[in-house]
Amino acid sequence: MVTAALVKELREKTGAGMMDCKKVLTETDGDLEKASELLRERGIAKAAKKSGRVAAEGMVEAYISDDEKVGAIVEVNSETDFVAKNEEFRKFVMDVAKQVVKNNPKTVEDLLNEPAIFEDGKTVNEALVGKIATIGENISIRRFARFETTDGLIEKYIHGDGKIAVLVDMTSGSKELAKDVCMQIAAARPEYVSREQVPAERLEKEKEILKAQTMNEGKPEAIAEKIVMGRINKFYEEICLVDQEFVKDPSQKVSNILKDAKVVEFARFETGEGIEKKEENFAEEVMKQLK
Secondary structure (H helix, E strand, C coil): CCCHHHHHHHHHHHCCCHHHHHHHHHHCCCCHHHHHHHHHHCCHHHHHHHCCCCCCCCEEEEEECCCCCEEEEEEEEECCHHHHCCHHHHHHHHHHHHHHHHHCCCCHHHHHHCECCCCCCCEHHHHHHHHHHHHCCCEEEEEEEEEECCCCEEEEEEECCCCEEEEEEECCCCHHHHHHHHHHHHHHCCCECCHHHCCHHHHHHHHHHHHHHHHHCCCCHHHHHHHHHHHHHHHHHHHEHHHCEECCEEEEEHHHHHCCCCEEEEEEEECCCCCCCCCCCHHHHHHHHHC
16 A cells, blocks of 8 residues: 555655655555666656756747747756757757647646646656656756737747747737837846836835935935936836837837837746856866766
8 A cells, every 4th residue: 555654755765756656656566665666767766866956057938829829938947058959858848838828827836737738648747857867957847927819919039049038918010010029028128018017116115226326426305306206217218118218229119119009918038047056167067968
């Protein structure tokens, strides 16, 4: 009989996932040693050991349905840039994006537990573990976003061979315009579509900082207030898409090139952003790959 205690013991011994442990224990009638060997044979125990290593490289990818009504953007991380160029890894990332478009999972955990549409008989997590075993590095699905429209269009843009990906949902406009908007977002890093979306707390905090800066410049408080209101426009121009200068023609604002078109939402993913990376020199990285 496979007990919870037995599953826990096997997990601690091998580092493999709970479902993998339960599965092999069932297959071996609760024999801990045979189950452990089975995990090793399938590369799962080896993969589990790698799963603790920092994965800050990898790539971002986007996929749009044929009717351009549903799109997804994903980030899948690996330990080194070498793996990010591996065709098997790149195909897996695209498969994950397609999975998100088709099944609309709510969280990464939900996604991992779904039956994979690209590998029969496996969950997405089991397919991921298989890739870790065959490729030889820790790989993790970090995040995704999914947009769906009924009367608009979804567009994407990939920059730097998978270093930056942008997905945009627009109510109207041409594909060419949508592509320009994607490139704008990739280059200028807006955080919001318009100033109405900026949270009140964020705005008040910025005003406090700007006021303190102005007062430190020796300006009287009454004048500082007016200067802050002028500088807050600059703040909006940096973080709000429609207030930004259009990168292809800085004499215009993005709002001018949009005209009657409207950006509903967007997502911009940059590989490894916010992940603390372990510093390694290139020679050591090459030697590690050769080994």
